[in-house]
Amino acid sequence: xxxxxxxxxxxxxxxxxxxxxxxxxxxxxxxxxxxxxxxxxxxxxxxxxxxxxxxxxxxxxxxxxxxxxxxxxxxxxxxxxxxxxxxxxxxxxxxxxxxxxxxxxxxxxxxxxxxxxxxxxxxxxxxxxxxxxxxxxxxxxxxxxxxxxxxxxxxxxxxxxxxxxxxxxxxxxxxxxxxxxxxxxxxxxxxxxxxxxxxxxxxxxxxxxxxxxxxxxxxxxxxxxxxxxxxxxxxxxxxxxxxxxxxxxxxxxxxxxxxxxxxxxxxxxxxxxxxxxxxxxxxxxxxxxxxxxxxxxxxxxxxxxxxxxxxxxxxxxxxxxxxxxxxxxxxxxxxxxxxx
Numbered sequence: 380x381x382x383x384x385x386x387x388x389x390x391x392x393x394x395x396x397x398x399x400x401x402x403x404x405x406x407x408x409x410x411x412x413x414x415x416x417x418x419x420x421x422x423x424x425x426x427x428x429x430x431x432x433x434x435x436x437x438x439x440x441x442x443x444x445x446x447x448x449x450x451x452x453x454x455x456x457x458x459x460x461x462x463x464x465x466x467x468x469x470x471x472x473x474x475x476x477x478x479x480x481x482x483x484x485x486x487x488x489x490x491x492x493x494x495x496x497x498x499x500x501x502x503x504x505x506x507x508x509x510x511x512x513x514x515x516x517x518x519x520x521x522x523x524x525x526x527x528x529x530x531x532x533x534x535x536x537x538x539x540x541x542x543x544x545x546x547x548x549x550x551x552x553x554x555x556x557x558x559x560x561x562x563x564x565x566x567x568x569x570x571x572x573x574x575x576x577x578x579x580x581x582x583x584x585x586x587x588x589x590x591x592x593x594x595x596x597x598x599x600x601x602x603x604x605x606x607x608x609x610x611x612x613x614x615x616x617x618x619x620x621x622x623x624x625x626x627x628x629x630x631x632x633x634x635x636x637x638x639x640x641x642x643x644x645x646x647x648x649x650x651x652x653x654x655x656x657x658x659x660x661x662x663x664x665x666x667x668x669x670x671x672x673x674x675x676x677x678x679x680x681x682x683x684x685x686x687x688x689x690x691x692x693x694x695x696x697x698x699x700x701x702x703x704x705x706x707x708x709x710x711x712x713x714x715x716x717x718x719x
Contacts, residue, residue, distance in 0.1 A: 406553075407518035407600065417551050420715060421517045425571045425622040427716035428668040429492040433513075433546070434484065434711060435499060435506045437476045437700070444504060445470050461534040462527040463504050466702045475699040480507070482695050483673065483707060490667045495714065497546040502533035508705040509712040510617065511536070511565035512543040514593065516577075519553030520714070521596055523565050526584040536565075552714060556596050562589030567615030567709055569593070570622065576646055577602055578639070580616030582609040607639050617708045620650075621662055623690055624670045627651060629681065631658045651688055654680035660697075663706030667693065669719060673707055 384390060404411050412419045444465045448456040456465040465471055484494050499506030514521040522540050529535035540557070547554055558564050568580035577597060579590050587606075594604040607616060610633070619634035628643060630650045643650045653661040661681035664674040674682055676694035686692055697707055
């Protein structure tokens with residue numbers, strides 16, 4: 380019996396000629412993203428106009444932070460088993476935190492951002508700091524692997540990754556990578572400096588294993604990754620630098636190595652030093668669009684300094700939320716930014 384072409388070894392050769400695989404356009408191509416994933420996802424840089432952003436409203440999970448956990452040696456509430464802390468001698472004023480958070484949400488919405496909320500578990504009092512759960516780049520998100528691991532399931536920060544992974548899947552957002560193995564990295568230690576250069580902070584909460592995984596993702600997009608060893612017990616790079624315009628960054632000079640400041644200048648980025656009187660709260664701000672930022676209203680000295688450099692400041696109170704250990708940048712994870 381004569382062999383038919385469809386049964387021959389030539390069949391798939393013919394099929395591949397008629398229906399050829401196409402590596403181009405690239406995964407991150409805007410039109411292809413819309414076709415496959417429903418919309419363009421990710422960010423080109425850290426200052427483009429925010430179109431969608433991930434947040435978590437502080438809630439009942441904070442009720443476990445009670446005054447009996449006060450440790451006078453660090454003047455804060457702390458739980459070694461559950462691995463959380465709150466910088467006060469009393470529990471959080473949840474309604475005050477919610478009011479501050481709601482005010483931040485309103486600013487984002489007033490500036491055209493779609494605010495997406497992610498839920499956490501009853502043992503996740505740090506879930507409001509969504510920044511740490513992922514690193515968003517062009518085309519999608521890299522899921523973090525959190526450092527603190529409590530003694531019981533759902534405690535510490537390990538596990539928040541799952542909530543964000545599920546939310547990304549629900550939204551239809553591509554997950555480009557998940558930090559795995561012994562890798563530790565939190566999104567607060569990732570900064571897109573330009574469209575072709577990024578910085579990643581190495582500390583107790585971010586190691587070389589994870590940095591190499593992030594580098595592998597960025598290499599595909601032609602982005603250089605600069606490893607920055609953070610000083611002392613600094614946790615995240617967003618306490619040391621945040622981009623506020625394409626060519627400007629606000630920095631805390633005490634938390635960065637000298638050579639990195641030189642590198643910023645080489646990249647055409649002006650490093651504007653936060654005023655020493657409010658540097659700890661000033662740097663943790665957020666660019667709403669190029670040259671316009673939302674900033675803790677307690678950072679008045681730095682706000683004046685940035686305004687003199689042409690930056691538009693939207694101040695907002697964040698005093699009670701700040702006691703929880705994170706600021707405005709920590710509380711926000713942009714999922715989509717324009718290229719502007």
